[in-house]
Amino acid sequence: MRGENTHGRVADPSSVIAIDALPDGVVVVDGDGVVVAVNKAAERLTGLHRKTSPGRHVGDVLPLRDAEGRDWWKWLDPRGGLSIRSRQVELPLQLDGRDLLVTAAFVRMPARAGRVIRVVITLRDAAARRRLERSRADLVSTVAHELRSPLTSVKGFTATLLAKWDRFNDAQKLVMLQTVNSDADRVTRLITELLDVSRIESGRLEIRRQVVDIPARARRIIAGRVAAGESEDRFSLTVTGDLPEMWLDQDKMDQILGNLVENAVRHGGGKVTIVVEPVEWGVAVSVRDQGEGVKPELASRVFRQFWRGNDRRRGGTGLGLFIVKGLVEAHGGTITVERAPGGGAEFRFIMPTGQPDFA
Numbered sequence: 001m002r003g004e005n006t007h008g009r010v011a012d013p014s015s016v017i018a019i020d021a022l023p024d025g026v027v028v029v030d031g032d033g034v035v036v037a038v039n040k041a042a043e044r045l046t047g048l049h050r051k052t053s054p055g056r057h058v059g060d061v062l063p064l065r066d067a068e069g070r071d072w073w074k075w076l077d078p079r080g081g082l083s084i085r086s087r088q089v090e091l092p093l094q095l096d097g098r099d100l101l102v103t104a105a106f107v108r109m110p111a112r113a114g115r116v117i118r119v120v121i122t123l124r125d126a127a128a129r130r131r132l133e134r135s136r137a138d139l140v141s142t143v144a145h146e147l148r149s150p151l152t153s154v155k156g157f158t159a160t161l162l163a164k165w166d167r168f169n170d171a172q173k174l175v176m177l178q179t180v181n182s183d184a185d186r187v188t189r190l191i192t193e194l195l196d197v198s199r200i201e202s203g204r205l206e207i208r209r210q211v212v213d214i215p216a217r218a219r220r221i222i223a224g225r226v227a228a229g230e231s232e233d234r235f236s237l238t239v240t241g242d243l244p245e246m247w248l249d250q251d252k253m254d255q256i257l258g259n260l261v262e263n264a265v266r267h268g269g270g271k272v273t274i275v276v277e278p279v280e281w282g283v284a285v286s287v288r289d290q291g292e293g294v295k296p297e298l299a300s301r302v303f304r305q306f307w308r309g310n311d312r313r314r315g316g317t318g319l320g321l322f323i324v325k326g327l328v329e330a331h332g333g334t335i336t337v338e339r340a341p342g343g344g345a346e347f348r349f350i351m352p353t354g355q356p357d358f359a
Helices: 013-020 040-046 072-076 126-167 170-202 214-227 250-267 320-330
Strands: 025-030 035-038 087-095 098-109 115-125 235-239 272-279 282-288 334-339 345-352
Touching: 025 040, 040 115, 072 087, 098 126, 115 126, 126 170, 170 320, 214 235, 214 250, 214 272, 214 282, 250 272, 250 282, 250 320, 250 345, 320 334, 320 345
Parallel strands: 235 272
Antiparallel strands: 025 035, 025 115, 087 098, 098 115, 272 282, 282 345, 334 345
């Protein structure tokens, strides 16, 4: 029977289901070190088989070693040491050359100073942890770099105006204040991006649905680009078929379209084309440029944090497409990048029709 060990004990099916829902690898053993249960994450992480591992000793199926090659289970010694021990802090260990971060929690009966009847071993991928730490370091570095330039400009112009106000005419003062205002907007946009990243990663992104006219929002984005100095001939909007009523978050829809058009203008070339069309379960929107496009092997990377393509001189934080993907998926939609029909890149996202918040 699945979950039965050499002592005749059977893992509670409900507890097996519960640990399967955990993102970290979990291996449950009894006080003698016999495996009782293995969750799906542990199976992926270590190669342990969930059907054949229960009933075998943990030292045989999970031979964890420290940096000096010592057997971790023997060193852990759950039945030895102080009877008040409740857990072992996280340690870096190796399993067949792979680096893992391992913790252990002791289940005692009775709970206070009783005999160890279970040990819950938690496993995490050390390489994944290092990638996360590098990502956070990159975020801090990017924020510091992006903030330095506008804040230096703001400080410089305000200090100059305060010290030498009477030496400048009105036209010169206006230029300086316009520059300060523009740089303040840059800081605000960066802070907004960081808040969006935080909400996406923590699952706290809120969607406030209302009826949204997607073509109208696209026209608004184009009009904003033209008002900012872009040529009107550079943009094209095509709407095909009868579009269904779409319940979306209007502000986030503007953010998605704005980021994709900004990306097409910055990294693409030639005309930027937006195509809006009905699909079986919603509306598809394609934003195409006429630049170099995205190589197929890079398609899976473009939605990661800090991706800026091959030319980093074009600026940006590299967070825009990551945020776009998070906003689309928060609506229940999907987004992909492919080669556009006329060359260049095509970012295509599909939004489901959705329902009003009060439905």
